[in-house]
Each structure stands twice: as structure tokens, then as C-alpha cells.
Amino acid sequence: MQITINGVAADVADRITVAALVRDRVEGRPRVAVAVNAGVVPRSQWEATRLGPGDSIELLAATAGG
């Protein structure tokens, strides 16, 4: 199915969980945060949260700033 990850269209497995997406996309970077359709998905909900077609995902990590 088609979703958007960090503003870029992506093709992922149907009903993929947030946890699986993080494992696929940001391996080795445990300290990330995830928003789906601008809503915060707490880490404790990653396994239970399944994505749907057209969802917009933000995968965020630390960068220098401030």
C-alpha cells in the first residue's frame, strides 16, 4: 500500500505496524519518535498501531540544534 514517510511516497506491506516500519527504516537508531497523520504514537503503542493506505508518517530523530 502507498503511504507517505517524511514527505516522500513509499510502498509498504499492507497493515504494517509502526514497530515494523521503524525496524525497516531506522535500524540502529532506537531513539526515534513517530507521528502518524500528525498524531503522536507513543513507543508503547508501536506494536499495536497498524498503518492504512494514505497515512502520513513522520520518523524523527535527534539533530544538532538550539
Next chain:
Amino acid sequence: MTTDQVVPAFEAEEAVDPFLLSGKTFTSRLLLGTGGVPSLEALERAVVASGTQLVTIALRRVETSTSTGLLEILNRCGVQLLPNTAGCMTAREAIRTAQLAREAFDTAWVKLEVIADEQTLLPDPIELLDAAEQLVADGFTVLPYTSDDPILARRLADAGCAAVMPLGSPIGSGLGIGNPHNIALIRELVSVPVILDAGIGTASDAALSMELGCDAVLLASAVTRARDPEQMALAMRHGVEAGRLAAGAGRIPRRWHAQASTSMQGRPDL
């Protein structure tokens, strides 16, 4: 404990002047931002030289290869992470960014920035206060970057912010402290720590902040964009310490005319 036990001077000094922030005790009164750093190596040297214990980071889309390295370095330096909400222009955005940072970094501390536009980078006071109130209610330790308006600072403190962080001058400008009277007035009006944030250009600006009564200084560009970040970090550390000592020592009053330091009595007739 025996009475003749000798306490080293530096330890005694640390013990009598701790920096208390939201229930945590720090010995350094310099908070360092990481924005604008030329390389991770330079950042690590600057963090070490500054003696800082609290370092800001930002949250951005996973793309940059620096993310893992950045956290590794900060972890190695043993500093506490202070996520910011840099770039947010509404309370809604800032709140979500703070919540995402809490998930990513396991900290409920946030440097709250809600800016009005990209040209001035000045805080939007209406959105800022709104975001602060909501984040305090959500259990965050809120450290708001604010303008040097004493009344807004008081409103933020009354809203439950753990400190107020007034700007000296616009972010990255290096113009120093534009309105020292307001900074001193903020110190008078609130009981939470006052952290001078933004506008610091060089070590004397940091010292002046502390002389005005600030409890700590947060700076980034002045160090990260200096020709020699490590050396400037050390200068800032000394500037903050010198200003803190001077503030506690009680400066002499300013006088219109000179006052001789050497007595005229006993002057020889030559």
C-alpha cells in the same frame, strides 16, 4: 567526621553554589546548544571545554547521518539532554514536538520555543504562553525561550514553568544584551531560575548576564560558530563563573566623579 578534615576549596565552592533547576542540582551554570556546529568532533571538544551539564538538541526527520553520532557523543560527555521545539510557530506544533521528543529521548524536559517568523525568530508570546500552560498540565518541565518582557516572564512563571529564559537579543545575532534593565527586572519579578537565552556574542556578554542576576546562561552560536569553538567554550565557562562571582561579591556603586584609592594624607612636600 573530624574537625581537622580539610575540604578542598573547589569542592567547598561547588557545594555552596549549586544551580537548582526543577529539583535537579547542577554545578555548571552554562547550558550549551548544539546548533551550527561545524563537526561532531568540534562539538565534543566544545562540550568538554564548556563544562556544561545540560545540552539542547532538536528533533528532525530521520535523514541526517549525524543523529546517532550526536547522541553517542553527548552520552559519552555525560550531559543531560534538553530537547527543543525549534522552528515551531504554533502552540499545537510545539506541544506535539515536545511530546515526540519525550518519546524519543525519555525526558519530560523541554526547551519551549514558539517563534513568530523566520526573519526575527522572536517568540510569539500568545502561542508561547498557551503551549507552556498545556505542557505544564501534561507533566512537562517547561523551560520557555521568551522575549525580555518582564510581564510575559512573570506570566510564564505563574503558569508553572520551571524557569524563564529571556533573550538578550535575537537568536544567532551575537548582539549581547539589548535591554539589561528588563533582564534585571525579570530576575526581580519571578522566583524560578532565570536563564539568559539567545544573543550572547562573547564571554563578556555571558558575564554581564550573570552580573544582572541571571542564574544561568544558554548559548549556542557564540560557541559553535566561533573560529575556535573549543576555546570560546572555555571562555564562556569562565565568563559565566566570573559573572556569578561578581554578582555575589557586590560591585561598587557607580560614581560621577573620581574617588582616590590612595589616601592624600601623609603626602610628602616635594
